[in-house]
Amino acid sequence: MNEKYQLSESSPIRLERISRADLFEHSGAANLVVDTDTTILAVNARFETVTGYSRSEVEGTLSWRELVHPEDRERMEEYHRLRRVDPELVPANYEYRFITSGGQVRWGLLTGATLAEDSRTFLSVVDITELKEKESALGRAEELYRGIVQNQTELMSRFSPDFTLTFVNDAYCRYFGETREQLIGSSFVHHVLPGDLAARKAYFASLTPERPEDEMEERAILPSGEVRWQHWHDRGIFDEKGNLIEIQSIGRDITDLYLTRERLDSTIEKLKNSFARAVEMAGKIIEVRDPFTAGHQRRVARIAKEIATTLGLPENEITAIELAALAHDVGKIHVPSEILSKPGVLQPTEWSIIRQHPVYSAEILKTLETPWELAEIALQHHERYDGSGYPQRLSGEEIRVEARVISVADMIEAMSSHRPYRPGVGVERALEEVEAGRGIIFDPAAADAALYIFRKKGFEI
Known part of the structure; x- marks a missing residue:
């Protein structure tokens, strides 16, 4: 610090037990004392670090105006003047830009006060450049966010x-x-x-x-x-x-989508009703040739739909299950009536003919144009979870879920009803077979759902 301005213990500004020089030097801010004509009289070490100027370069030789950004200089000069008129006219602290010895522009938060009984000013500056950069980045982010949200x-x-x-x-x-x-x-x-x-x-x-x-x-x-x-x-x-x-x-x-969906639902319902009537007519033809299967497909459709609903399957799959169940045995129209209605045990050759009816059903259903793969479902309704079924010996997930559901419903209805080669055994006996075949013959989830609807919900065929 030069001889022109020394901060000493004898200075009028003194705090008890703490020297003015210590406060000035070690406050943590960049401190300086400025004369009336804006000449810098004294600076501390932090000032040197923040600005890049040494004491010898500024004390008694440099005006603080030269360190202030040109765009902020007029405002700073006015504050410097007003502080001598009435300190109340000047903000307690304010932001400004200063220029380092290397020409870098940085932001400072300045607090100033006129020294007691003196025309000189004590200034304390905290470098807030990083804070301003973060503030600016936050502002840009907020502006971007507003743009995204509002647009x-x-x-x-x-x-x-x-x-x-x-x-x-x-x-x-x-x-x-x-x-x-x-x-x-x-x-x-x-x-x-x-x-x-x-x-x-x-x-x-x-x-x-x-x-x-x-x-x-x-x-x-x-x-x-x-x-x-x-x-x-x-x-x-x-x-x-x-x-x-x-x-x-x-x-x-979604108004347009909603209205389109309503129209589609209406179309699907009409198609479903039309298809159901066609299947019902085919079913009546089968019933003439095989009276023991009278109403079988309709009952299987009811059971299968209830199982599918309990499983929480999508509405489209439930519709496919119901329609495919209504037609799963339509292929029996190609099976000779004497085989269908034969009392007693069928011969192996006769069983091989019976086992072709899923193929015949699929061939018939392929001729119908529908949004559902009914032919494929009907083809697989006699497949078994362990691969022991027919006609393709599919297993597990290879079998369509719709066919796995119909398979359970078909067995329950068939065992419950009278056939030429055996009397009906009732629903409970059929459910015991479902339990025994769970995970072996039948899909576990479909089997559980069937047991639930009959035993817990009281569903009746």
């Missing part, structure tokens, strides 16, 4: 459990024809059909910390009065006690 075509919202909206994106505003100012802080209940409100409340109440996410399709009323359908993905946000405090929701309009 989304999907509807985005957040709301409290009482349906009060706390956030909506631009797409949400456009969709519901209301401004953000109108929506934020208000309930969206006016968008909900009265008959749907209770179900909506129950749906959100079902969200838990263990299962915070769910999806739903719902209707909404637009300002025009039009009712449209949306698909929503919702996520609950919970406090530390597990209380639901907010829901984040992302949705999209």
